[in-house]
Amino acid sequence: MSVARLDLNKCVGCQNCVNICPMDVFYFDENANKSVMAFPENCQSCAQCYLHCIGGSLTMSTLRASYAMSGGRALRTFPIEKSQYAQETSGSWGK
Amino acid sequence: MELNRRDFLKKFAAGSATAIAAGSLSTAAFAEEAQVGAANIEQLGEGTDPIVTEFAFPGDTAAPDQTEYEADVVVVGCGWAGLHAAVTAARAGQNVIVVDKGRPGYSGMAPFSQGCTYFDAELGDNMDANLKVLQYTGEYLCNIEGFRHTLENSKQAYEENFEFGLTGGYMYAPASGITEFSQDKEYFQANLANERHHKWMQVLSAEGVTVLPHTMAVNVLVADDGRACGIVALHVKSGTAVTVAAKAVILCAGSGSYKPGGFVVGGDTFDGACMAYDLGLTIVGMEFDDFHQTNSFAPGDYYFSNTWDYVEPYTPYDTYNTAPVSDDEVAQYAAGKHSFMSANRVKQGLYGLAANDGSGVSNRTTNGSANPDDPRCAYCLSWGDQGKNRTADSYGACPGMPLHMASGVYCGWDERNGATPITGLYVAGDGEFGDMAEGVVYGFVGSTSTNCSVQGDLAGAAAAAYADSVELAELPEDQVVAATDAIFAPRTITKGWDPNYVVDRLCAIMTPPEVQLTKNAVNLYAALTQVEYLRDKVCPKMMGYSGHDLRICIEAQHKVTSAEMKLRAALAREESRGTHYREEFPYRDDANFLCHIGLSKSDDGHMTVSRIEIPEEWKGDLTADYATRYPGRFPGEEEALGLTAEAVEATGSYAHKD
Ligand SMILES: Cc1cc2nc3c(=O)[nH]c(=O)nc-3n(C[C@H](O)[C@H](O)[C@H](O)COP(=O)(O)OP(=O)(O)OC[C@H]3O[C@@H](n4cnc5c(N)ncnc54)[C@H](O)[C@@H]3O)c2cc1C
Ligand code: SF4
Numbered sequence: 063m064s065v066a067r068l069d070l071n072k073c074v075g076c077q078n079c080v081n082i083c084p085m086d087v088f089y090f091d092e093n094a095n096k097s098v099m100a101f102p103e104n105c106q107s108c109a110q111c112y113l114h115c116i117g118g119s120l121t122m123s124t125l126r127a128s129y130a131m132s133g134g135r136a137l138r139t140f141p142i143e144k145s146q147y148a149q150e151t152s153g154s155w156g157k
Numbered sequence: 158m159e160l161n162r163r164d165f166l167k168k169f170a171a172g173s174a175t176a177i178a179a180g181s182l183s184t185a186a187f188a189e190e191a192q193v194g195a196a197n198i199e200q201l202g203e204g205t206d207p208i209v210t211e212f213a214f215p216g217d218t219a220a221p222d223q224t225e226y227e228a229d230v231v232v233v234g235c236g237w238a239g240l241h242a243a244v245t246a247a248r249a250g251q252n253v254i255v256v257d258k259g260r261p262g263y264s265g266m267a268p269f270s271q272g273c274t275y276f277d278a279e280l281g282d283n284m285d286a287n288l289k290v291l292q293y294t295g296e297y298l299c300n301i302e303g304f305r306h307t308l309e310n311s312k313q314a315y316e317e318n319f320e321f322g323l324t325g326g327y328m329y330a331p332a333s334g335i336t337e338f339s340q341d342k343e344y345f346q347a348n349l350a351n352e353r354h355h356k357w358m359q360v361l362s363a364e365g366v367t368v369l370p371h372t373m374a375v376n377v378l379v380a381d382d383g384r385a386c387g388i389v390a391l392h393v394k395s396g397t398a399v400t401v402a403a404k405a406v407i408l409c410a411g412s413g414s415y416k417p418g419g420f421v422v423g424g425d426t427f428d429g430a431c432m433a434y435d436l437g438l439t440i441v442g443m444e445f446d447d448f449h450q451t452n453s454f455a456p457g458d459y460y461f462s463n464t465w466d467y468v469e470p471y472t473p474y475d476t477y478n479t480a481p482v483s484d485d486e487v488a489q490y491a492a493g494k495h496s497f498m499s500a501n502r503v504k505q506g507l508y509g510l511a512a513n514d515g516s517g518v519s520n521r522t523t524n525g526s527a528n529p530d531d532p533r534c535a536y537c538l539s540w541g542d543q544g545k546n547r548t549a550d551s552y553g554a555c556p557g558m559p560l561h562m563a564s565g566v567y568c569g570w571d572e573r574n575g576a577t578p579i580t581g582l583y584v585a586g587d588g589e590f591g592d593m594a595e596g597v598v599y600g601f602v603g604s605t606s607t608n609c610s611v612q613g614d615l616a617g618a619a620a621a622a623y624a625d626s627v628e629l630a631e632l633p634e635d636q637v638v639a640a641t642d643a644i645f646a647p648r649t650i651t652k653g654w655d656p657n658y659v660v661d662r663l664c665a666i667m668t669p670p671e672v673q674l675t676k677n678a679v680n681l682y683a684a685l686t687q688v689e690y691l692r693d694k695v696c697p698k699m700m701g702y703s704g705h706d707l708r709i710c711i712e713a714q715h716k717v718t719s720a721e722m723k724l725r726a727a728l729a730r731e732e733s734r735g736t737h738y739r740e741e742f743p744y745r746d747d748a749n750f751l752c753h754i755g756l757s758k759s760d761d762g763h764m765t766v767s768r769i770e771i772p773e774e775w776k777g778d779l780t781a782d783y784a785t786r787y788p789g790r791f792p793g794e795e796e797a798l799g800l801t802a803e804a805v806e807a808t809g810s811y812a813h814k815d
């Protein structure tokens with residue numbers, strides 16, 4: 063029920079999946095020149111990435127990548143001061 | 158030990174990052190490692206955890222070079238409506254910017270529509286007959302003049318789509334209905350010449366439109382003089398705020414759906430309606446907003462198994478649902494529902510619209526035409542053997558979609574161009590322009606993509622004319638700061654909730670049949686209580702780190718707002734009509750509910766429900782007897798109204814299957 067990796071070796075780094083995916087599932091690792099299936103839990107199973115994958119690196123799976131969340135699992139804790147995002151302040155919009 | 162996905166990826170990431178840093182990732186080692194991950198998940202079988210071999214999320218991308226833009230017209234969202242709005246405004250000489258949270262052509266519902274038909278009087282289409290059918294199937298709540306206007310403009314919109322190269326069909330299937338390709342990808346490759354999705358960007362660039370993909374509009378800003386003056390958006394990939402100052406704003410962000418399997422309809426999460434609602438505008442049609450069944454042959458399921466769990470048990474297709482639903486009254490009702498959701502059923506033999514003779518707009522693309530070369534039966538994706546047998550389809554689909562040409566921003570029933578009560582703010586397309594053009598059912602199958610294109614054309618032209626008459630206003634700094642703060646708020650929370658938790662919970666609240674199909678006050682209030690809890694206690698504590706997380710937080714918030722709208726509207730409509738069925742009121746109540754229900758935000762921030770009157774012309778012949786006015790029966794309707802068996806027999810019931 064979501065996109066799955068068939069073979070990472072086959073990823074030729076075309077970035078089609080990164081550009082196409084309407085759910086923002088894919089990101090790209092510049093160093094490795096490979097796509098990264100970063101957020102498969104948001105995959106809507108449209109298969110557009112799969113159809114446009116030049117290398118044949120992706121497949122569609124009947125399994126779902128995400129899990130049904132329980133309240134316990136959904137709890138996030140996030141030490142804000144250690145975050146790369148901590149500097150984000152209002153007014154810093156734009157450049 | 159059980160790891161959640163994030164931990165899992167982190168753990169893996171640590172390993173691979175070290176390996177790369179040390180330069181020790183030999184090809185052989187890499188191949189071996191990848192092979193483990195490549196162990197085809199399908200082969201592992203159900204119930205086995207997939208082995209995910211992935212590099213770690215590399216973090217947000219670098220911020221875009223430019224984050225402040227100015228335009229004459231900014232178009233938010235670029236499916237069929239947005240494409241037409243942008244091109245029309247650009248052709249009128251405007252400097253146009255499109256922002257889309259995905260990539261135009263691949264996002265929203267637009268990638269999945271198949272047929273695109275239009276109205277053509279020269280080829281024998283009969284306007285009055287079509288409108289009569291619409292009035293009848295739309296159960297007297299559809300905007301007759303609005304739809305007439307849409308149909309009148311549909312040929313032009315279709316011809317533009319033809320010009321853009323968006324109407325080519327995939328090759329026909331052989332008579333068996335199955336292509337000779339065993340592989341979906343092969344089939345797709347063989348039909349690449351007709352692949353339309355990438356053409357969206359080509360058309361936009363040819364027209365000189367600037368496109369900002371992966372850029373999600375979050376707020377429409379309103380200047381001191383009360384006119385819309387631009388937007389604040391989130392560049393999702395980098396987690397950066399972007400502003401566009403513009404003379405006119407056109408919202409074309411699509412809709413959403415509560416269909417179980419289609420809870421997430423692509424990038425459509427009611428963003429446009431929620432942005433408008435935040436500005437105090439009124440939203441209509443929410444109680445009718447429903448799913449359109451998708452099934453194993455239409456886009457909407459890449460695989461049966463995907464939709465099966467959620468959708469197939471409630472679809473009308475016997476072969477798929479007999480076992481799970483045979484004893485289930487709810488499902489029986491749902492199973493017959495599709496006949497009532499489209500004008501298809503009643504057009505045959507009525508009002509001179511015979512099936513597939515080319516005279517009716519309804520369902521022409523679904524059943525094909527007697528004449529396979531009929532230009533009004535254009536197919537944008539795969540099609541079967543002369544419209545009879547489906548191909549294996551161009552795999553690729555998002556499950557679910559809303560009722561079309563219905564819910565959205567109420568602009569006044571006479572408004573045709575999508576001009577909202579806020580000067581300079583326009584709406585077009587599904588879920589945006591609440592003109593109720595198709596009433597309370599999914600009216601004319603296969604015409605929606607064209608009709609959304611019409612709305613885009615009209616809004617684009619109106620916005621361009623307006624933009625010509627005004628100067629660019631400066632973005633109000635305080636609003637920009639407030640909007641930006643709201644976008645990044647999830648990063649400031651140190652202990653809170655994953656936004657996916659909100660989405661999952663909401664899905665569980667909103668999609669059960671007792672909330673979605675057979676509504677009653679008890680169940681609706683139960684759902685509303687939970688939605689209010691999410692709204693008040695959970696949403697304010699959603700946490701997010703990356704730009705992606707921030708997007709999901711905003712979407713979750715919008716879904717909660719739209720869920721509240723849907724529940725409140727459903728509670729207010731104490732009758733059954735069209736796609737809205739209330740168990741305690743299983744009948745149409747013309748005396749009290751020939752009106753629409755509006756939802757708007759009061760000054761103190763609460764959602765208020767209002768009654769919006771409709772023109773007398775919409776209401777049909779009020780002197781006609783009930784059974785004639787309403788040929789379809791809801792479960793319990795004949796008992797409640799004491800209708801005779803003959804009347805029921807003569808007119809069919811909701812459980813009827815055509
Ligand atoms: C499975 C399926 C099958 C269908 N079949 C047919 C058919 O056969 N014939 C037919 O005529 N119609 C069909 N339709 C309906 C048709 O696809 C829709 O009516 C049409 O696409 C609606 O167009 P739109 O432009 O209003 O919205 P969409 O096409 O949904 O486009 C909305 C766009 O807005 C973007 N967006 C959303 N929120 C934001 C935001 N906050 N910021 C920036 N961008 C945003 C989205 O990414 C998307 O690109 C089908 C739909 C589905 C789902
Ligand atoms: S199947 Fe669709 S939603 Fe899922 S990752 Fe691929 S493109 Fe994205």
Ligand code: SF4
Nearest residue numbers: 073074077079115117
């Ligand atoms: S589309 Fe396929 S080959 Fe291209 S980057 Fe994505 S996974 Fe790699």
